Amino acid sequence: MTYNEAVEKINSLLVFGSKPGLERIREFVERTGSPDKKLKFVHVAGTNGKGSTCSFISSVLTSAGYKTGLFISPYVLDFRERFMIDGKMIPPEVLADIVSELFPIVEQMKTEGKIITEFEFVLAVALVWYARENCDIVVLETGLGGRFDATNIIETPLVSVITSISLDHTKILGDTYAKIAFEKCGIIKPDGITVAYKRQRKEAMEVIRKTAEERNNVLIIADSDKAEIIKSDIGGTVFNYNLDNHPLQIKIRLLGEHQVRNAVTALCTISQLRKQGCNIPDPAVIKGFENVSFPARMELLGSCPLVFLDGAHNPGGAKALSEAIDRYLKNKRKIGIAGMLADKDIESSMSALLPEFDEIITVAPDNPRKMSPEDLAEIVKKYCPCVTSENDLGKAYSTALSRAGRDDAIIIFGSLYLASDMRKIILSNK
Numbered sequence: 001m002t003y004n005e006a007v008e009k010i011n012s013l014l015v016f017g018s019k020p021g022l023e024r025i026r027e028f029v030e031r032t033g034s035p036d037k038k039l040k041f042v043h044v045a046g047t048n049g050k051g052s053t054c055s056f057i058s059s060v061l062t063s064a065g066y067k068t069g070l071f072i073s074p075y076v077l078d079f080r081e082r083f084m085i086d087g088k089m090i091p092p093e094v095l096a097d098i099v100s101e102l103f104p105i106v107e108q109m110k111t112e113g114k115i116i117t118e119f120e121f122v123l124a125v126a127l128v129w130y131a132r133e134n135c136d137i138v139v140l141e142t143g144l145g146g147r148f149d150a151t152n153i154i155e156t157p158l159v160s161v162i163t164s165i166s167l168d169h170t171k172i173l174g175d176t177y178a179k180i181a182f183e184k185c186g187i188i189k190p191d192g193i194t195v196a197y198k199r200q201r202k203e204a205m206e207v208i209r210k211t212a213e214e215r216n217n218v219l220i221i222a223d224s225d226k227a228e229i230i231k232s233d234i235g236g237t238v239f240n241y242n243l244d245n246h247p248l249q250i251k252i253r254l255l256g257e258h259q260v261r262n263a264v265t266a267l268c269t270i271s272q273l274r275k276q277g278c279n280i281p282d283p284a285v286i287k288g289f290e291n292v293s294f295p296a297r298m299e300l301l302g303s304c305p306l307v308f309l310d311g312a313h314n315p316g317g318a319k320a321l322s323e324a325i326d327r328y329l330k331n332k333r334k335i336g337i338a339g340m341l342a343d344k345d346i347e348s349s350m351s352a353l354l355p356e357f358d359e360i361i362t363v364a365p366d367n368p369r370k371m372s373p374e375d376l377a378e379i380v381k382k383y384c385p386c387v388t389s390e391n392d393l394g395k396a397y398s399t400a401l402s403r404a405g406r407d408d409a410i411i412i413f414g415s416l417y418l419a420s421d422m423r424k425i426i427l428s429n430k
Contacts, residue, residue: 003092006099007079013106013118024109025120025150031105032124035131036154039069042139042269043154045146045184046163048316049197049262052254052294053163056266058139060288061273062086064280069130069138071151073119076295076311076420083126085133087291098125119143120150137278147186156189159272160217162196163265164258165204166316167345181207193218193276195268198225199261222268224261232257234300234328239263244271246282251290255298256324263289296419298324301426305404306332309423311416313340318349321413325356333408335400338380339363339418342371346379353413354383359403362389363396365417393418397425 001009029036044054051072061068068086075081080089102124106116116124123143130138137158142149165181181204188194194217196208212219228240236253239260252263267285274280293299296311298321306329312321325334336357340346354360362376373389380387390396400410412422 001096001100003096006096009099009103010118010121013121015118020148022153024114024116026153028116029124029153032102032128035127038131040137041154041157042159043157043187044161045142045187047166049163050141052259052262052297053266054139054141055292055294056263056289057269059292060270060285061137063288064284066136069135071126072141073143074416076416082122083129090129098128123150145183147183152187156192158276159269160188160192160194161269162208164197164316165200166314177201178203178207185211188212188215188217190215193272195220195222195265197265198222220268222265224264227260227264241267243267248282253293256320258320296416304406306409307426308411309419310413311419312413313344313415315345315348315352318353322353322356329409333358335404335410336360337363337396337400337412338414339365340371340414341367341369343369350379350383357384359386360384361396361400363393365415366421367417393421394425
């Protein structure tokens with residue numbers, strides 16, 4: 001089986017299963033040899049900031065000399081981004097070999113009426129690879145929710161991490177912060193350690209505290225107020241933080257004050273790993289944070305005009321992007337290229353973000369759930385009257401460039417699917 005054939009096999013699977021539950025994925029992973037039982041995990045759930053927090057933690061562990069697996073979802077540029085060890089993607093031929101080995105199990109289970117979804121299969125491939133490569137620690141990001149997320153088959157991890165909770169996937173996870181927090185907190189296992197992002201809605205934090213108490217967890221709230229920002233510009237942020245009574249100066253390249261809060265969540269997780277015997281010296285912490293870059297997280301891709309790419313696609317992400325724009329681009333004219341999926345909370349996202357813009361060009365992500373540029377433009381008009389719609393992504397970017405002066409800014413946002421395609425267009429134009 002070739003790599004392309006392997007990806008086609010994975011894509012042929014259903015996105016969602018016929019019914020919720022962990023029984024199918026648990027049985028599937030057991031049939032592959034129970035690789036999860038051979039690994040140690042840091043398990044991360046939340047609405048926003050999961051990818052950044054996971055990247056910070058895994059980079060620090062790698063810098064400290066641990067063989068570190070990283071499992072994230074979704075990918076932005078390359079399918080293999082979902083599977084990494086020490087910052088390197090799974091080799092194409094290895095992915096193809098594991099898919100070839102595991103797919104007959106999927107087909108056998110199908111004859112038994114047990115349907116394995118795409119995400120469940122991808123997780124199994126990752127676990128098999130991490131176990132065979134003898135990873136010391138795997139940083140594991142949930143896909144959707146937590147309680148019934150396929151990643152939740154693991155036993156009590158070294159640390160459970162709850163990042164920022166916002167309203168997203170409300171038809172599946174619930175339409176209140178408390179309901180969504182309940183689903184995310186499903187990853188909190190008995191007698192474990194939980195680190196939680198501090199700036200949560202009150203009702204979400206109440207659920208986090210209650211769940212941790214009921215499951216006899218040590219709960220650490222990552223107090224980002226203790227981070228003293230020294231410098232913050234489009235090149236990144238430098239801040240001081242006291243980690244385990246050691247004053248450190250941390251530099252991150254990811255933009256936005258919310259990334260400082262994500263970084264502090266990661267730092268608190270590192271502290272808890274140290275308390276469990278992990279040897280993570282201060283220089284490895286500093287190096288690990290500085291090494292992290294992440295596509296489509298307020299990513300700077302052009303300078304004259306400034307061009308930023310962000311995957312903000314829900315109210316929490318929109319608010320964080322709005323704060324970053326206000327901090328770094330306050331006095332600049334701003335042109336937005338926006339495209340969203342129709343099942344997202346578009347009204348809340350746009351109302352939080354669009355007042356920052358002088359002009360918007362609406363487009364559509366390459367996804368069956370997309371909202372048409374014309375329908376999105378009707379919503380955008382409520383918050384930014386200067387709006388046009390465009391069906392061609394390349395033409396939308398060319399139009400934005402033609403309308404932007406050298407000192408202006410172009411910001412693309414609304415969907416990670418959009419970010420993936422636009423990033424290729426932007427870089428090819430450079």
